[in-house]
Structure formats: C-alpha cells, structure tokens
Amino acid sequence: MIHRFILNEVSYFGPGSRAELPGAIERLGKSKALVVTDRGLLEHGVAKMVTDVLDGAGIPYEIFSDVKPNPTVSNVNAGLVAYKNSGADILVAVGGGSSIDTAKAIGIVANNPEFADVVSLEGCAPTKNKTVPIIALPTTAGTAAETTINYVIIDEEKQKKMVCVDPNDIPAVAIIDAELMYSLPASLTAATGMDALTHAIEGYITKGAWSMSDMFELEAIRMIAKYLPMAVKEPKNPEGRNGMAVAQYIAGMAFSNVGLGLVHGMAHPMGSLHDVPHGVANALLLPTVMEFNMESSIEKYGEIARAMGVDTTGMTSNQAAEAAVKAVKELSIEVGIPQHLSDLGITEDNIPALVEQAFTDVCTPGNPREVTEADIDALYHKVL
Numbered sequence: 535m536i537h538r539f540i541l542n543e544v545s546y547f548g549p550g551s552r553a554e555l556p557g558a559i560e561r562l563g564k565s566k567a568l569v570v571t572d573r574g575l576l577e578h579g580v581a582k583m584v585t586d587v588l589d590g591a592g593i594p595y596e597i598f599s600d601v602k603p604n605p606t607v608s609n610v611n612a613g614l615v616a617y618k619n620s621g622a623d624i625l626v627a628v629g630g631g632s633s634i635d636t637a638k639a640i641g642i643v644a645n646n647p648e649f650a651d652v653v654s655l656e657g658c659a660p661t662k663n664k665t666v667p668i669i670a671l672p673t674t675a676g677t678a679a680e681t682t683i684n685y686v687i688i689d690e691e692k693q694k695k696m697v698c699v700d701p702n703d704i705p706a707v708a709i710i711d712a713e714l715m716y717s718l719p720a721s722l723t724a725a726t727g728m729d730a731l732t733h734a735i736e737g738y739i740t741k742g743a744w745s746m747s748d749m750f751e752l753e754a755i756r757m758i759a760k761y762l763p764m765a766v767k768e769p770k771n772p773e774g775r776n777g778m779a780v781a782q783y784i785a786g787m788a789f790s791n792v793g794l795g796l797v798h799g800m801a802h803p804m805g806s807l808h809d810v811p812h813g814v815a816n817a818l819l820l821p822t823v824m825e826f827n828m829e830s831s832i833e834k835y836g837e838i839a840r841a842m843g844v845d846t847t848g849m850t851s852n853q854a855a856e857a858a859v860k861a862v863k864e865l866s867i868e869v870g871i872p873q874h875l876s877d878l879g880i881t882e883d884n885i886p887a888l889v890e891q892a893f894t895d896v897c898t899p900g901n902p903r904e905v906t907e908a909d910i911d912a913l914y915h916k917v918l
Contacts, residue, residue: 537744539791540701542681545708547780549772552584552671552711555626556591562667562706564624567595568617570637571628572602580673580714584628596620601633604695604805604812606688607652610639617644617666627670627705628714630726631677631812634670635685638703641665646702653689656696657896668705673714675765675778676726676813678733678786680708688806695802697896704790710783712776720766723778724869725813727762730782731862732797732816734758735824735838737789739831740900750788755841757781759865766869796905797823799898800913803891810878817871818878821863822917828855830903835859875918885914 544561546554559567567588575581576599588595598616602609617625617640627637639652645663649655670680679685683701688694718726731754737743738751758781764774800823801815828835835855839846842861846854872878880888889910892898898905 537746539746540683540704541787542704542708543706545681545710545783547710549711549713549776551709552587552714554709555584555587555669555671556593558669558707558709559593559624562624564667565594566620566622567593567624567626568620568622569595569597569626569628570601570613570640571597571599571633573599575629575673578717580717581628583714584626584671595626596622601629601636603632604688604809605632605636606690608690609636610643610652610687613640614643623666625666625668627668628673630672630674631679631686634672634677634679634705635687637668637670638665638679638685639687639698641668642700642703652687653696655698655700656689658699661700661702664702669707669709670705671709671711671714672779674718674722674726675715675775675782676729678730678782678790680705680710681783681786682790684790686802693806694891695806697802699896708783710779712772712779715775715779716770718769720769721870723766723769724762724871725811725817727758727765727778727782727813727869728817728820728866728871729813730778730785731755731758731762731865732820733782733789733794734785735820735862736794736797737785737792738838739827739834739902740793740795741902742792742900744792747788747792750784752837752841754781754785754788755838757784759842759861762865763868793900794897795901796827796898796910799895799901800888800892800910802895802897803888804878804880806891807887808878808880808884814871814878817866818873818875818917819913821859821866822913824859824862826909826913827901827903828859873917875914882915882918885911885918888914
C-alpha cells in the first residue's frame, strides 16, 4: 500500500517565534500581506502581537477581520474581495481554525478562479494550483489547521458544514507561538484541547492509520493528557501552553494525512445546525463514540490508555480499552466540557436532521467500525 504524507514547507515553534514572520515573508519573495483574523482577536490585542512584528519590519499589510466562529461561504467571498482590493500577495492567518480555514478558502479560490463558487470546493476538489502563500499563526491549541490539508466552511443555503480536503491548501509556513495563546479563556482552552485529543485518537484508529501516523498520534495523546489540565488551570504557564501548542500540531500532522472518523462526522452538523463550538461537540461525543468503536480497535485502545498515564499492568485487553474510555471521559469532565446535548440546547426533535448530515459527512467513512443511520441516531440519543 502507498501512503502519502504532506506537511508545511517550514514550521517554527516556541514562545516568541512570531519574530520569524518577516523572514518567512522575505523567503517566499512576497511584499504585502492581507492579515486574516477575527474581531475578538483585534479587540483583545492578540492580532496586534503579530501586526507589531510586521510594523517593525516595515512590511505593509491590510486586515480582514470579518471571520465568524463557524466561517461561511459569504465570509470567504467577502475575504476574497478584500484580498483582491488590497493588492496583497500573501495571506497571514492569525486565529483559530476559523481564521486559518477562511484564509485557505480565499487563497484557493484566488489561484483557482474556476472554483469561484465556494460550494464547489466541498470534498476533494480537483484544484490545479496551490493556494496564495499562507503563513498561519494559530491562537488556539486545537484545530491544527496550520498544518492540515483540510478546511471547513458552512454552506448557509443548506445549513451544512462543507469539509474540503485539498493538498493545495496547506499553509506554506506555520508559526506555533504559544504566547499568542496565553489570553485564551479556560473554556476555549478546554474545548480546543479536547478537539486536539479527538484528532489524535480518531487519527490513531481511523482506517487510513499506519505506522508513521500512529507514532505522531500516540505522542500527541501523551502530551495532551499531561499538558491540557495545566493549560486550563494555569493559563500563563509557559510549559502547559507550549506543550499544548506543540501537541495539537503533532496530532494535525498525522490526521491530516490519514483522516478522521465518526466523532467528527457527528460534530460537524452540531456546528452547522446549532452553532455548537467544534471542540465542545467533539469532546462531548468522543467517549461515547469510543465505546461504540472499542471492539474494532481493542489493542490500540490499550495503547491510548497507557499514553494517557493509565497503568494497565494485569489488565485484560478489554479492561485496558475500557480504561482508555474512562480516562478520556475523566479528562473531559476535569476541564469542564458539557456532557449532554441538552446542555447545549439540542432537543430530541433536532436529532433526525443531525443524523442525516452526520451519515453523509466526509469524515464518517474513515470510522474503523461500519456505521448506519440507526447507529448514529442511537449515539446522539445516548448523549442527549
């Protein structure tokens, strides 16, 4: 079997690494940036931590800050207009998955105008050209959008999250600067951190997993179990923040190349239909879907348990697998993740629409256990 692994051209890590931004722009031969971010990051001074670096280097830029938490087709189209009007030749994405995903879509359409209808990018679109060069600076430790070939945009007309998978969209440069994450509230730290854990676990057990991806995902699980509680409880602790920043990147390196599974398939419609933050949806669903998948990945679950610090000495394979699910559940509770759909305003009447979208989601086929609509319905009811 042939396996493919796609990564950024260059990545920088460590607190203060945003200082590498001017050199990265120069190396790419570019001269003016469109900074893609959101208004909250502008208001709280996080985006300024990046634009100050551009100012200090004398690099001109304009700012597009109309990114929504769950970006839409309209968002992308507005950003595309801003990019064309700015005269920029590079995109600097500052934010979580929403800002980076929006930048990816802008860059892909700008260089592949035959896909001007953003909806046509859903799935694995056959684009011919690489995106406008993107330098991504994540401000959350969860999505790993800075190193993946995926992006998610909401089709407002269908109220559906479109998962777009395209090797041409990966940012040229990723700058993982934990200092950009210090002001992230505890609730968002928890949600995005559990999103990263979901990436690592689903990427570890997905049908496309292999030895190289397994190596990355197990280390990501180990690091998240160690550093997420620290980052939530001690937000200014450089060890916890930097540990999570690196862990989520490691998880992204692997899942981007091997796929995900049913947790993401079920989480996406919770975002598109009910605006549930993606990390919260993943975290709420993860232990229950792990139980559903247990028999298909029993030995790997034992490795997950050990990576999360569980001593499995003397346990049977089933006991170790159950311990893995328990450890994930306990971590979710420890960092304050809601445990029921009803806590998020979702009712039993909403479930049929969720099931319909989850069953056809691009991530669902990667699940290690075959799944039916009835299975998905039962899983949603289990966490209702």
